Amino acid sequence: MEYFILRQDQSIQNPIIPLKTSEAFDDDFVYSSVFAEVVEKENALYLDYLDKPQRIVSDDLKKLLVKYEDNIDFTAIVFTDVKKGTQRLYWLIDIVKKNCISHETTYTPDGLIKELVISPKKVELDCIFQVDTDKESFTIVNLDVAESMLRRPFLGFQLQRVRLEKQ
Template sequence: MLEVFTLYHPGLIRRAAVLTDKARMSQETYWAIYPTVMDVLSPQTERHLDGSLKQIVLDRGKAELPLFQLKEPRESVIIVNLALAESLLRRDFSGIQLVRLEQEQTI
């Protein structure tokens, strides 16, 4: 998955973590990604009474990167563009969930 991310977003900051299972005498490499944090929510975004996100609506002109994290103190939401989402879906990855988001309606 990291290869796909870096193909679409070469400047993505990432760090390797090697976890060791001494009982099985094996090591696995995992990657932590640190996407750019962006404030791209439209005023049309709906929130619950507690301030958490109900329906995310993106500001059409601000979302420029193919992969970024919302600047949202209550929740951790990573946004990918359509091309990256389709590329991820063509591969057999597990453990991710993609949800379609709305973009701001212009008059």
């Protein structure tokens, strides 16, 4: 099986920007739903995947992800632009964390991952999961999920192939 790191596309110049992220997305608070004010600049784009301040997906991307993985928790979040009077439904996602980083992973001198290598034995059958280190966090999807995302008109994500540990 092949795996990919799912990231927000940083080359998009005009994404929407959620406001008050530290208060609205507090890790210790349990939500049933959240309203978050956003700023829509001129020609702002609503991306289907945001990885900051937390992992947030559009309603369409959520519908795709639940087809592949039933153990993802979602919390509704409504992005509201008060000035324009618009609202859009998004979802905070809580993904299963896997301790699958291989000893073949290489690091930069400051401790960030230079090249992520995962152990396929530790991944089991998960299609979507999260890999955390002390300094970074990665969302990983398998080839089936990646291909499904690429076949649809989703906006604002990038995929980077992950090397698997040699067995």
